[in-house]
Amino acid sequence: MDINAFNALKTYNTAQKALNPEGANVVKPKDGGGSDFDVTSVAEQVVGAVAKSENAASAYMTGKADPHSVVEAIASAELAVETAVTLRNRVVEAYQELLRMPI
Numbered sequence: 001m002d003i004n005a006f007n008a009l010k011t012y013n014t015a016q017k018a019l020n021p022e023g024a025n026v027v028k029p030k031d032g033g034g035s036d037f038d039v040t041s042v043a044e045q046v047v048g049a050v051a052k053s054e055n056a057a058s059a060y061m062t063g064k065a066d067p068h069s070v071v072e073a074i075a076s077a078e079l080a081v082e083t084a085v086t087l088r089n090r091v092v093e094a095y096q097e098l099l100r101m102p103i
Helices: 005-019 039-061 067-100
Strands: none
Touching: 039 067
């Protein structure tokens, strides 16, 4: 079973909009503290970090960027992707745990 994180985010956002049109894409913490968690902006940040690293690598290959900026951009993209994968894995684990619960 192939789980594409971006398709999952898109489906989640569609469901959120159907259930709550005013507050779509926002998951609010139970305790009322902290900031809101916007799934769409997180996905956009991951995609932006990857695009930035690709642009930095292209600029380095054409001689327009220094190696330090390329390594920094790639490390940032790697951290963003690892975080997104970890988040996805936790969501899948939680879903599987729900499926294992007796009715």
